[in-house]
Amino acid sequence: MLKSYEAIYENGQIKWVSEQLQVNTARVIVTFIEEILPSKKRRTVPESIGGKGKTLGDIV
Numbered sequence: 001m002l003k004s005y006e007a008i009y010e011n012g013q014i015k016w017v018s019e020q021l022q023v024n025t026a027r028v029i030v031t032f033i034e035e036i037l038p039s040k041k042r043r044t045v046p047e048s049i050g051g052k053g054k055t056l057g058d059i060v
Contacts, residue, residue, distance in 0.1 A: 002029075 006017040009032065 005021060008015045008017065
């Protein structure tokens, strides 16, 4: 039976997110989840209104 536990691997050590397991010996499967930072998308103007804006004066 498989059970999943959340931990952080840092500098060769496993740090448990929840309480540490009380297991003496166990066969384990380790899966690393790569942290991917979301790219910042630039907002774009729809082609139907692009270039049609006008400045009416100073905006304060």
